[in-house]
Amino acid sequence: MAQNSTDMAQILPILQNLMANLLSPDNNTRSNAEKTLNLEWSIAQPNSLLLGLAYTMNESPDPSSRGFAAVLLRRVSLKENFGVAEIADAPEGTVWSRVTADTRTQVKSMLLSSLERESDNGARNKVCDTISEVANVEDAWPELLQALFVSSTSGLPALRESAFRIFTGCPQLLVDQNPQSVKDAFIVAFQDSSNNVRLAALKAAVQFLMIAEGTSRSKLDSMIPQMLSVLEPLLINKDEQGLVDSLSALTELAEIYPKAFRPVLPNLLEFGAQVSSNEQMEDSTRQIALEILVTLAEAAPGMCRKQAQFCDKLVHIALSMMANLEDDQDWYIVETLEEEENDDTSVFGEQVMDRLACSLGGKQLLPVAFQLIPTMLSSQEWQKRHAALMAVSAIGEGCFKLMKGELENVLNLVCPYFRDPHPRVRHAACNTIGQLSTDFSPTIQEKYHSIVLQNLIPAMDDEQFPRVQAHAAAAMVNFSEEARKKIIEPYLDTLFERLMNLLTSNKRYVQEQAITTIATVADSAQDLFRKHYSAIVPQLLSVLENASGKEYRLLRGKAIECVTFIALAVGYDVFKADSVKLIELLVRTQSQVVDDDDPQISYLLAAWARLCKVMGQDFLPYLPTVMPPLLKSASLQPDFAVLDADEDASLKYSAEDGWEFATISGQQIGIRTSVLEEKCTAVEMLICYARELGAGFEPYSKQVLELVLPLLKFYFHEGVKFASTAAISPILESMKSSVVLESANTNNPNLSSTPGTKSYEFVNAWTNICNTLLKAIVNEIDDVSFISQLYSSFADCVEVVGDHCLNDEQLKKFSEAVNLILSKSLEQIDSRIKQYNSGEVDEEEARVIGEDEIAESEAMDSVAKAIRLVLKTNTSSFMAYFDQLIPNLVMFANPELGKHDCYALQWFLCVFDDFVELTGPSSWTYSQYFLPAMVQALNLNNKPDERQAAAFGVGICAQYGGAVYAPAVGQAIPSIAAIINDPESLSEENIYATENAVSALVKILIYNQSSLPNFDEVMSLWFSGLPVLYDEDEAGTCYNYLYQILLNNETLLKLLQSYNQQYINHVIPAKYNDKVNPTNLQYLSTIPNGLGLLHLVNVLVDVLVQGVLEADLATKLASSLQSVLQSCSDEAKAALWQSIDNEKQQSLQLLGYA
Structure with missing residues (x-):
């Protein structure tokens, strides 16, 4: 029912007074007014409130009141649960949804009236924003669309601008309109005589393109050049705010629809470069002009890499921005680092370099960057030297692959600047080394610790410039985090001395950083830090005991961190004496x-x-x-x-x-x-x-x-x-x-069904956990990394609970969840194959696609882990549900997928390796699905991961499959032999496949002995394939079998003879040609079984030195090695000992085996 004029006359003065109080500078007045608005208006009389605001918006003589009424109308009407958060039994939903249809109609009418009549720009914009938001929640408002079409062609620029402002806020209004008509209207507006109209039209066009789909979007693509035509007049008129607004809008579009910019990229590149390199313009203008180009590089890197001069121009501009620094004296005297404000332009330039490196990649960016960086480093201007160092720091992550190969050269380029005459350049050198230590760990720690630490540690002595000292200590944190104690050991004493000296600094931020660095160094040094324990821990405890006051809270926090890291490093036996005091201090701190x-x-x-x-x-x-x-x-x-x-x-x-x-x-x-x-x-x-x-x-x-x-x-x-x-x-x-x-x-056998018992709570907890995880897995199917975590957690929980942990309903949900991710992964694989086959994927795009595939394969590893543990704990009950997975599972063995570098086949084989292990001979029923693929995969010379999974699978079939698998296992032996005898069998990428092939043979020898007509030949092949040094699980199997042979002289003699027989014409095994002294080698080849003994001794030495075996087995093999050597003549013994290189001899002696 309409509000009559008498009611409105009574309401308006009260409402206008309330509005005035809402704007009061007095907190109490404003707070009371907000309560009144909530309780007495939005809940008690929402119809009167909205109509009163709409009336004020139309009729108040004060433009600021009209504008505020429009804003308040929008907030009150459309905010969910406005004003009811702390009110019991308050109505739900928006005020707009609670008022009568008649009120909504009247308000909409008054909004359109205000749009037409409002003369004040600020108030009209607020009215437009309210109209947009109301339109977003209204299913039908035909009068609005008509009013906007009229306004868009009005003779008044303000009305034309308002129409497009409303389209910006509610682009859905245009979705059902004829695309060509919409496009024509926009093109006319882009050429409007008013700057404001052109800008408003541009913003509206961007918002519409962002929601348009299919044919509508494709028909509108061609207006992108006209959209860009809005920019040039803004530049000519020096309307920088207009430039910022328009480029910001276009950046939004570039982020989600970058390919639309392909036809205009050359022009946009020139325009963006012109604006961003103009140092006479505001920083915000320059930055947004560069931002749209960087956004395009991130959203469509392939397109930008193909654009001539794209990388070159952006790197030049970014480096120039990075050098835009002033030698601000505040930088030197700052008391707390948090007080420093970053120089926006230089920091922005640094971020651009980082983003370009990650998007365009090192192949394109590095040549450009390192064409400029050496020149900048040799500049007389410290700002350029600073920028060059920070650029090296910024691009490391994105250019990792190429820079890793040039890391020594990069370090040699950077480290001299630790001695630069300007402190801010030295500060930048510390920053760069710190970032490189993170980006290139552990390579930088393992290979280049000397050049890094010989320059970084002395930088902590820069007492004239405490910020350099602190930053050197901070860089040491980056280095130490990934450094083994063996690397830290030679530098520990010197480093600790420097850090203790920093604790005496009169700058608290230096002390804080020193404490953090000591904590990290202790964490890396572990027990080596014991000798420094007494020098530092009392000081840290003193800080906790005596440094009171708010300004010392961070220092105390870092002391807490440091002393507990030290405790971890040195062990409880050293720390125990101080533990009670520390805990008392922590309890006191916590209470304060x-x-x-x-x-x-x-x-x-x-x-x-x-x-x-x-x-x-x-x-x-x-x-x-x-x-x-x-x-x-x-x-x-x-x-x-x-x-x-x-x-x-x-x-x-x-x-x-x-x-x-x-x-x-x-x-x-x-x-x-x-x-x-x-x-x-x-x-x-x-x-x-x-x-x-x-x-x-x-x-x-x-x-x-x-x-x-x-x-x-x-x-x-x-x-x-x-x-x-x-x-x-x-x-x-x-x-x-x-x-x-x-x-x-207790003797109660029914604990799990007895309320109040731990067993009962455990069962209920697992039921809740299981259901929660399975539901989350389904809901998070598109988040690959989180899916991996969820499946891994589920698998771990299944392992904890153990046998028969899942009922039929839970097994059903689990199999449905697995089928869901199998289908999703197959879709992703197919999508990647189509991308590769399109011929449009360049090297960097291939790298990104590869990273996505790695993430997906890690998630699928977690899925395989979950399948394994469910099968292990619920073997018989899961089989019916496993059958439902078969149609999707077998798709992963599709030969078409094998033509691409895809994880599918290897993952498939691993799943069925587990399946055979856990279900034994009964798995033969399913062999038709996996056995052919397993046998064929043994011959995939260029796919070591698949060969490894297949070789392991053959061994599993021999070990767990029983007699039914014996023929197939026997037929696989020639392919396994080919893996072992491959000239590249011991290369880094092939070694695991080779070792699994060797292990497969030993399992065949152990479990299929009776079905092997050529047993001795297979044993000889296995022996020649040793040693197994890297796959610890398989090493145990192989060396337990070897130990049994060593206990049986007859079998050992036969094995050594067989090995010698291979080289009967004194053709020395290739693996020993370069390792053994020629005289010794010749001698060993002439004595009975000499080459066999040479191989045996080296196999045993290698595995003992490698340390991959359990202690008991290692001791037994060491004893056997000594027995073998003692049974030889002195001359043979000497020749065998000399066949072992010096480093291994020393290792054997240190281990007590020689």
Whole structure:
């Protein structure tokens, strides 16, 4: 029912007074007005509220009131549950959905009236935004479309602009219109005499293209050149804000529809380069002009690589921006590094280099970059030297493959600048080495530690410039994180001395960094750090005891981190004497934390977990102290903010407090990410406690499960999802450990069905976990990395629960989930093959596709793991469901897929290797599906992974398949022999296939002996294929068999004779030609079984030195080696000993085997 004029006359003064109070600078007045708006208007009289706002928007004489009424109308009408968050039994939905149809009709009418009548630009824009949002929720509003078509051709520029502004906010209005008519209207608008109309039309066209599909989009593609025509007049008129707005809109389109820019890329490249290289223009203008080009490079790298001069122009501009630095004196005197504000232009240029390297790849970018970088490094301007070093730092990740081969040259180029006369260049050298240490680990640590550390460690002596000192120490963190203690050992004492010296600095940020670096070095040095324990730990404890005050919170946090890392490194026996005092200090610190943003919180969370690792079960008494704050952190919910597009988010939500905003559907959606990091850390710590404490953690397991299971759907932070998924099986394991203890202490056989028992809770927990994981697997099918984590977690849980852990319904859901991912993977494989076959995939695109395939194959490995464990624990009950997987499984063995570098066949063989192992002779029923592919794969010379899986499978068939497999296994022996005898059999890529072939032979010898007519020949082939040094599982099988032979002199003699027989004409085995002294080799070839003894001794030496065997078997083989040597003449013994190289001789002596 329409609101009569008398009612409106009464309402308006009250409403207008409320609006004034909502804008009051006084917090109390504004807060009370918001409550009144919520309770007395939006809930009690929503019809009157909307109509009053619409009337004010039309009739108020004050343009600011009209504009605010439009804004308030939009917010009140369309925000979900507006004003009812804290009100019990409040109505749900939007106010717009709760008012009468008549009210909605009147408001829409008044909106159109205001659009036509409004004379103030600011107020009209707010009216347009409200119209757009109402149109987005209204199913039908034919009057609006008619009004917009009239407005778009109006003689008034303001009305024409408004029409396109509304189309920008609600492009769906154009979806059902004739594409040609829409295109014609846009093209006319792009040529409008008004700058504002042209810009509004451009924004609207972008939004429409982003939602258009199929033929509509293809028909509109051809207007891209006209869209770009809007840019040139803006540049000529020096309308930089217009340029920023238009290029920002086009960047949105470039991100999701880059190929549309192919015809105009040359022109866009020239325009973007012209603007971004113009140092007279504002930084924001230059940056967005470059941003659209970088976005295109990321979205369509192949297209951009083919564009002449694309990479060259962008790299020149980015490097020029990076050199746009001022020698600001604040840089030198800053007291805390957080106070520094990054120079936007130089940092942006650095980010561009990083993004270009990752998108265009090293093959195109490196030649351009290193044509410029050496020249810049030799410049007299420190800014250029600084930019060149930072560029090297920025491109390492994206150019990894090519730069890795030139790493020594790169380091030789960078390291001299540790001695540059300008401190900021030295600072950049530290930064570059730190980043390279991360990007190229562990190569840089293993091969180039000398050149790096001989330059990096002295940089910590730069006392005149504390920021250089601190950055050198920070780079040391990057280096140490991936350095083995053997690498750190020669430098440890010198490094520790430098770091201790930094602790005396008068800059707190230097002290903080030194403590962090000491923690990382200790973590790498492990027990080598014991000698420095007494020098540093008392100081750290003193910091915790005496450094009070808010300004020392970060220092204390880093001290907590450092002392617990040291405890882990040196072990409980060294740390135990200080453990009680440290724990007392941590408890005190924890009790004093009151602010949610206290940096000590995250350090405490991780520190308690490290202590748990060090102390093991001795930590249990402290768990009640640790768990409450840990659970609080793990339960944190993200803070959200939803703002209108024209609101300044930074006024209330600063980036320093962890707020990040993104524009979605015309609104700014903000989330406080710092809270999420704390939450993620807390969940990761829960994993640690469950693993380390086992049954001791069980009292918390139920509560923790209730916390982590819902987090599988925590879409705000990937780390939280992954950590929560990883936490499930350790928690379940802790519950099972408690069940085992309970079962050992009671005679009740019905524990699992008795409420209140640990067994009962365990069964219920597993049911909940199983159902949650299976549901998540189906829901997350498109997230390859998370699917991998989910399947892995499911498999781990199945292994924990054990036999008969899944009922029929759960098996059905599992098989459906597996079939779903099998179908999805086959689709992805087919899509990649089509991409390759199109002929349009260049080298860098192939690399990206390859990375996607690796991620997918890792996920499929987790699927195979889950299939294996379900089959192992539910063998008979799963078979019927396994049958349902066969149609999809066999597709992975399709020969067509084998023509491409695809994981499919290898994965398929691994699944059926497991199947034969777990189902034994009964698997023969399924052999038609996998055995032909397995045998054929043995002959795939250029596919070592497939050959390895096939060779392993043949061995499994021999070991578990029984007599029924014997003929097929025997027929595979020639192909296995071909793998072993291949000249490239010992190459890095082939070695695992070779070792699995050797292992397959030993399994045939052990389990199929009775069916082998040529047993001695097969044994000789197996012996010649030794040693097996890298596949530890297969090594155990091979050397146990060899040990049995060594115990039987007759068999050993026959084996040695057989080996010698191969070289009866004194043709020396090729593998020994370059390893053994020619005189010794000639001598051994002339004595009985000399070459066989040579091979045996070297096989035994190699495996003992490699250290791949269990200690008991290694000791037995060492004893056998000594017996073999003792049975030889002195001359033969000397020749055999000399056939072992010096390094191995020393290793044998160190191990006590010689």
